[in-house]
Amino acid sequence: MHATDSHSFTISHFNLLDSTNTFLKNHLLNYPDYSVIWADEQQQGRGRFNRTWKTAPGRDLTFSILLPLDNLNKKHWPNISQITACAIIRLLIEYKMVPNFKWPNDVMVSNKKISGVLCERVKKDQTPFVVVGVGLNVNSDSKFLKQLDKPATSFYSELSSELSRQEILNKFLSFFSNLLDHLQLKGFLNIKKELFNQLMFKGEMISVTDGTNTFHQGILLDLNTDGTLKINCEKCGVINLSTGDINKPNFV
Ligand code: BTN
Numbered sequence: 001m002h003a004t005d006s007h008s009f010t011i012s013h014f015n016l017l018d019s020t021n022t023f024l025k026n027h028l029l030n031y032p033d034y035s036v037i038w039a040d041e042q043q044q045g046r047g048r049f050n051r052t053w054k055t056a057p058g059r060d061l062t063f064s065i066l067l068p069l070d071n072l073n074k075k076h077w078p079n080i081s082q083i084t085a086c087a088i089i090r091l092l093i094e095y096k097m098v099p100n101f102k103w104p105n106d107v108m109v110s111n112k113k114i115s116g117v118l119c120e121r122v123k124k125d126q127t128p129f130v131v132v133g134v135g136l137n138v139n140s141d142s143k144f145l146k147q148l149d150k151p152a153t154s155f156y157s158e159l160s161s162e163l164s165r166q167e168i169l170n171k172f173l174s175f176f177s178n179l180l181d182h183l184q185l186k187g188f189l190n191i192k193k194e195l196f197n198q199l200m201f202k203g204e205m206i207s208v209t210d211g212t213n214t215f216h217q218g219i220l221l222d223l224n225t226d227g228t229l230k231i232n233c234e235k236c237g238v239i240n241l242s243t244g245d246i247n248k249p250n251f252v
């Protein structure tokens with residue numbers, strides 16, 4: 001199975017895996033560049049900050065892409081997770097949704113999370129790669145979504161119709177491929193501008209946590225061209241963050 005753009009993605013579809021990221025990391029030598037590992041169900045889906053990622057078996061999308069980094073300027077390596085979020089945003093817009101970008105790489109619709117990205121760097125024969133893991137809520141229903149610990153939504157919840165996961169995956173890969181080309185040839189600036197348009201909490205007070213503990217509180221100023229977030233921290237002045245989880249203060 002190949003997407004139509006310049007990168008040739010090969011999709012391997014599994015019924016059940018522990019985690020598509022973990023599987024790909026453990027079987028690097030068996031899969032060529034641009035392999036996509038797609039599982040209908042993950043028993044140990046992982047998110048950022050060691051959180052678990054739960055999806056409705058057979059109804060949502062969980063997949064990981066094996067992306068070589070040796071053909072990309074090193075300064076753009078940290079941008080991969082954000083071009084992934086940008087591809088998801090373009091995909092949601094194509095389906096007439098109004099997405100928001102929640103730094104560093106979450107995508108929200110109606111203030112609820114619809115997608116998360118987990119990028120993990122690996123080496124194969126001394127060549128650097130990143131495993132790009134994407135969780136996208138497609139056909140999960142409100143009963144399933146309500147039992148998750150944070151507000152979440154899906155294509156089905158927003159559009160009231162079931163969609164083909166294969167079609168959505170193909171479209172995602174096409175957007176992702178275009179963005180990857182753009183990043184390689186022209187850099188991150190235009191993509192940053194696109195993400196800034198959809199950025200949540202612009203000019204608002206936010207708290208920054210490591211998933212549990214708050215380590216900064218301040219006004220969100222800007223998304224920087226290197227993908228970091230500029231905030232005016234109450235205690236330490238203007239700083240650039242490279243990691244964290246942002247929310248309105250006291251957001252549960
Ligand atoms: C997050 O929001 O914290 C990131 C969630 C990433 C979940 C995806 S699902 C496919 C891939 N396999 C995993 O175990 N995690 C990522």
